[in-house]
Amino acid sequence: MSVSTESLAARLREVLGAEYVRTDEASREQYGADALRRGRAADIVVLPAGTGEVAAVARICTETRTPLVPRGAGTGYSGGAVPLRGGVVLSLERLDRILEIDEANLVAVVQPGVITGDLQDAVEARGLFYPPDPASLRRSSIGGNVAECAGGPRAFKYGVTRQYVLGLEAVLMNGDVIRTGGRVVKNVVGYDLTQLLVGSEGTLAIITEITLRLVPRPPAAATLRATFTSIDVAVDAVSRLVRARVVPATLELIDRRTLDAVAAALGERLAPEGTGAVLILDVDGLPEQVEAEARRVEQACREAGATEILRADTPEERGALWRVRREISHALMVVADLKINNDVVVPKGRVPELYALVARLEAEFGLPIPSFGHAGDGNIHVNIMASSSDPEAVRRARAAEAELFRGVVALGGAISGEHGIGFTKAPYIGLGVDPPTLALMRRVKDAFDPLGLLNPGKIFPDVAV
Numbered sequence: 001m002s003v004s005t006e007s008l009a010a011r012l013r014e015v016l017g018a019e020y021v022r023t024d025e026a027s028r029e030q031y032g033a034d035a036l037r038r039g040r041a042a043d044i045v046v047l048p049a050g051t052g053e054v055a056a057v058a059r060i061c062t063e064t065r066t067p068l069v070p071r072g073a074g075t076g077y078s079g080g081a082v083p084l085r086g087g088v089v090l091s092l093e094r095l096d097r098i099l100e101i102d103e104a105n106l107v108a109v110v111q112p113g114v115i116t117g118d119l120q121d122a123v124e125a126r127g128l129f130y131p132p133d134p135a136s137l138r139r140s141s142i143g144g145n146v147a148e149c150a151g152g153p154r155a156f157k158y159g160v161t162r163q164y165v166l167g168l169e170a171v172l173m174n175g176d177v178i179r180t181g182g183r184v185v186k187n188v189v190g191y192d193l194t195q196l197l198v199g200s201e202g203t204l205a206i207i208t209e210i211t212l213r214l215v216p217r218p219p220a221a222a223t224l225r226a227t228f229t230s231i232d233v234a235v236d237a238v239s240r241l242v243r244a245r246v247v248p249a250t251l252e253l254i255d256r257r258t259l260d261a262v263a264a265a266l267g268e269r270l271a272p273e274g275t276g277a278v279l280i281l282d283v284d285g286l287p288e289q290v291e292a293e294a295r296r297v298e299q300a301c302r303e304a305g306a307t308e309i310l311r312a313d314t315p316e317e318r319g320a321l322w323r324v325r326r327e328i329s330h331a332l333m334v335v336a337d338l339k340i341n342n343d344v345v346v347p348k349g350r351v352p353e354l355y356a357l358v359a360r361l362e363a364e365f366g367l368p369i370p371s372f373g374h375a376g377d378g379n380i381h382v383n384i385m386a387s388s389s390d391p392e393a394v395r396r397a398r399a400a401e402a403e404l405f406r407g408v409v410a411l412g413g414a415i416s417g418e419h420g421i422g423f424t425k426a427p428y429i430g431l432g433v434d435p436p437t438l439a440l441m442r443r444v445k446d447a448f449d450p451l452g453l454l455n456p457g458k459i460f461p462d463v464a465v
């Protein structure tokens with residue numbers, strides 16, 4: 001930063017107005033951390049109202065060589081919105097309008113600060129559907145979802161955020177405004193910069209408008225919950241489903257240790273005693289399709305050896321079957337206060353090997369590692385639990401995490417399927433990305449942001465500022 005914080009704040013106030021440039025300690029702390037809870041106070045927090053103001057902030061930061069960190073709703077789990085090198089945090093929360101729901105073209109145009117769940121409600125009221133469903137959807141912003149390429153339980157059938165982004169407006173660090181893609185599903189003009197920006201974790205450009213593809217809302221849905229004696233048997237049921245060509249809308253897998261944590265936290269068991277794994281499946285579509293698929297799901301689970309299969313059709317009953325999944329986050333914090341939440345992904349046929357790896361890590365490092373997630377796409381949340389007041393346990397937890405990453409890559413998987421690299425996983429990016437590919441990624445970063453001022457310290461462990 002080549003100017004004092006006071007003079008920079010004064011320049012920013014001229015553009016945004018005093019109310020939207022904050023330097024008080026509470027704001028700097030609040031906007032310096034995300035859900036990872038390993039933050040660093042920002043020097044200045046700005047809340048622009050539109051693309052023009054975002055561009056003006058970027059230009060001022062470039063002129064003054066100040067790091068700039070875009071921020072959505074701050075629900076990220078990899079520290080992506082943390083201002084590691086200080087500087088300005090730019091919150092997109094005031095760009096919060098759904099600009100258009102274009103029913104004829106099955107498209108929505110939104111500002112990045114729209115809360116994902118609000119967009120879903122708005123399109124569903126018109127018989128349309130925006131499927132990506134991160135568990136944080138009632139809090140996270142669509143801009144943050146695009147920047148992280150968020151996924152959720154429905155990814156198996158419907159895909160992740162990437163599959164729904166048709167076009168973007170974004171601001172570069174020099175203040176230029178770019179437009180990529182558009183309202184059409186087919187577009188092969190030049191490089192696909194839209195998809196390059198999806199998942200770029202706020203390191204290439206600041207997204208200021210998003211054009212999203214919508215699909216018709218499925219008219220019917222049902223939920224099934226099947227219990228099994230072990231993970232291996234549950235995964236066998238998943239393989240049978242795939243062979244039977246059934247594509248459930250969601251396919252969630254919960255292991256015994258996670259079930260035990262939920263039982264301990266609630267004081268009641270939500271699955272029968274002795275259950276080693278639970279699958280929760282949604283099927284959706286036309287009513288006759290739901291009926292046929294539900295029957296095939298039941299058959300595949302029964303053939304694999306399910307010990308219990310429950311089915312629900314009303315929203316209330318379906319909610320009750322999902323309850324065990326919803327309670328997990330809260331329950332794990334009762335196990336221990338430090339949860340190193342890894343969202344690793346392996347080819348789905350190798351999920352049993354991932355669980356074998358987790359069992360080995362539990363034994364080797366002496367820590368509980370409850371694991372659950374999206375069995376349909378091999379994306380399992382592996383939670384390494386430790387007490388934060390026990391430095392030795394924290395050290396073992398970090399060592400177990402490094403070993404987990406190495407094991408996942410050896411299984412042909414990736415160290416992050418949803419939450420991104422941020423700064424927490426930056427030291428490990430080289431495990432799964434070879435040196436020439438990583439070097440090309442750095443050149444892409446340099447092309448967008450030659451001074452390395454936009455969200456420094458993320459993805460690449462050593463971006464110089």
Ligand SMILES: Cc1cc2nc3c(=O)[nH]c(=O)nc-3n(C[C@H](O)[C@H](O)[C@H](O)COP(=O)(O)OP(=O)(O)OC[C@H]3O[C@@H](n4cnc5c(N)ncnc54)[C@H](O)[C@@H]3O)c2cc1C
Binds near residue numbers: 080146153
């Ligand atoms: C309880 C809980 C459950 C979760 N469940 C899921 C889940 O199921 N699936 C999943 O994928 N994630 C999940 N997450 C993680 C998180 O919600 C997602 O990564 C989400 O996409 C982050 O959105 P946000 O608006 O909070 O972004 P932030 O945390 O504010 O930012 C995330 C990253 O995006 C960048 N960014 C934000 N907005 C913009 C923009 N407009 N332009 C450029 N860059 C931008 C930031 O710089 C940062 O790098 C969960 C988090 C919590 C707390």
